[in-house]
Amino acid sequence: MSTRISQPDNVAMKGGYWLATKGTMDVIAAAAPLVMDALDCMDTEAADSPFCLTDMGCADGGSSMHLVRKVVQTVRRGSPDREISVVYTDQPRNNYNALFRLLHSVDESSVQSYFEEFQRLYVLASGTSFYEQLVPNRSLDFGFSCTAMHWLHSKPSDISEHVHAVGATGDELLTFKRQAAVDWETILLHRAAELKDGGRLVLVNFCRDAEGRHLGNTTGVNMFDTFNQLWCSMLSEGEITQAEYVSMTLPQYYNTLEEFGAPFEDSGSAVSRAGLTLEHAQTKVVECPFRAEFAQHGDAAQFARDYVPTLRSWSESTFHGALSASRSEEDRRRLVDDFYGAYRALVEDNPAQHRMDYVHAYLTIAKSSS
């Protein structure tokens, strides 16, 4: 459920690991003022129950480590003895071993855990999806999520002429838009049940901004169009079948601010009746760290080598899954390797056109008595 980056699985990923982490860290750093503002609005000195924080879509916890430290420090400033629970959540296949090793400082790491810095702090993990309730009713003070909620609960349909909803049209686009609205409401209603009165959410989600920009589509070519063109080439060259081409549809949708805000507009909506209000909404673009690094070193081959693996890290399983199960595993792997190899060649040939700037909506949501 997370596009945040965890421990590298292989050496190829390692070159880009810190840059990809830097990207997420930059996005989370951009959210920090909103988080501090949200805490300011809360009565964190109410010490009748532990302060509970969730990080939904946590990956290995590295990119939010410093933000969580700041939240704990802030709560403790007002209420030095208050117990605090931090609940990290992600999907069941997440690398929880990496999370606990990082939190408990088992290995050397450039990310310093806050765990030993505080007393009366309980750190837990959950493998339950944010499409379900994660913690008991009215037990949550502050919920955070970054770069996770663009993953739909399930793929509503294939997109016949593209790989992503940003390239969908007509009824297919409508199907995705509707699914995304239902999913967004589901996410919010579960959070409404979890939140105490006066609690807050800060959700940092991929979006389409007022200028139509989105992840990988700011200046230069549209990353998802590149995905689609390369996948299309493999179809026209007979490498993959039409069914495989169509089946490659990322189960994602990037809401606009209007779409994120819709459930809050109507005071009779389920979300409003559950006590949620939208306190703050804005979009921000965070520069692609690979691109910034390339501006320093100017080596197109190195840029391509660092950049493409991070795209691969969150898209590979969907490409792999689109290939027919009747193929050998070796064949499927070769085709996926070919695909990203072709992407790398494109980047190396024309590096100026490629970048994956992050475009996020930063949302603060409050829970009042319902």
Add this chain to the structure above:
Amino acid sequence: MSTRISQPDNVAMKGGYWLATKGTMDVIAAAAPLVMDALDCMDTEAADSPFCLTDMGCADGGSSMHLVRKVVQTVRRGSPDREISVVYTDQPRNNYNALFRLLHSVDESSVQSYFEEFQRLYVLASGTSFYEQLVPNRSLDFGFSCTAMHWLHSKPSDISEHVHAVGATGDELLTFKRQAAVDWETILLHRAAELKDGGRLVLVNFCRDAEGRHLGNTTGVNMFDTFNQLWCSMLSEGEITQAEYVSMTLPQYYNTLEEFGAPFEDSGSAVSRAGLTLEHAQTKVVECPFRAEFAQHGDAAQFARDYVPTLRSWSESTFHGALSASRSEEDRRRLVDDFYGAYRALVEDNPAQHRMDYVHAYLTIAKSSS
């Protein structure tokens, strides 16, 4: 912190995996009546807060899966709508990936998760040691642990002529006994802080019973004496140094029922003042599943092949750690392989003498207003 068995790390372990799991499952099955009795004594219908259960030293959660299911069923029988949290805890190096994959049924498994069977059930994991507080003050209803608390917080000293406290004498024995008493008190005081009034613990810990029996020492040879003799042979053959021989000391202690009961005897003790009372204490022997399997198949080589890897699974890191850091990793691995190879040869030569029966204390502890 757990001697319970998680996913096998290698093929060699696989043969013994299910048998080792069966052993722990048998021990937990023997604890089930105590757990049900403890729940009977509790007011589980008090629905003002979620019912919280911990499983301390959970490994991958497989061996306690059915017990946790029964606890949830029992709580829900009295209070169908009550929210329930299950918190799995182990040390930071535990295989949490295996835990979450098993709980959320990601892979095929012979162990069926209860997770999908219930609503309003929150399953979490913690990588914090049971020598620390695991959950907030007065939030715990029922704490369970099986085969974990014989691991001392740290090794109090080396044992000069044996590898385990069961073979220690004089001052060395006294040092271990004292450390174990301090550690047991630490464990109990943290649990006392976590427990709600009326809450219960069922702790199933390795022990020495009234007949002096303990893990691997019921009939036949004493497993720990065998460990020691083989390690001694490697010393006399010049394979390891005197310092390495001495450094191999398992940081474990097996309390007697009297030692487990001591903090509860004195009404002025810290444990008594914290509100804990010992409601039930007994010892039980559970037969070595490898030995039972051998009685069926009669193949000494297979017995040795299945049996020794399970001993290795919980002792290898200590043997490895006793070897000088100045040796190459290859050399250390070879020596450890030689050690278990020699153990296997002993078992194959004289299988009738070898078995690792489990000898546990089964303790029920209650928390009253302190």
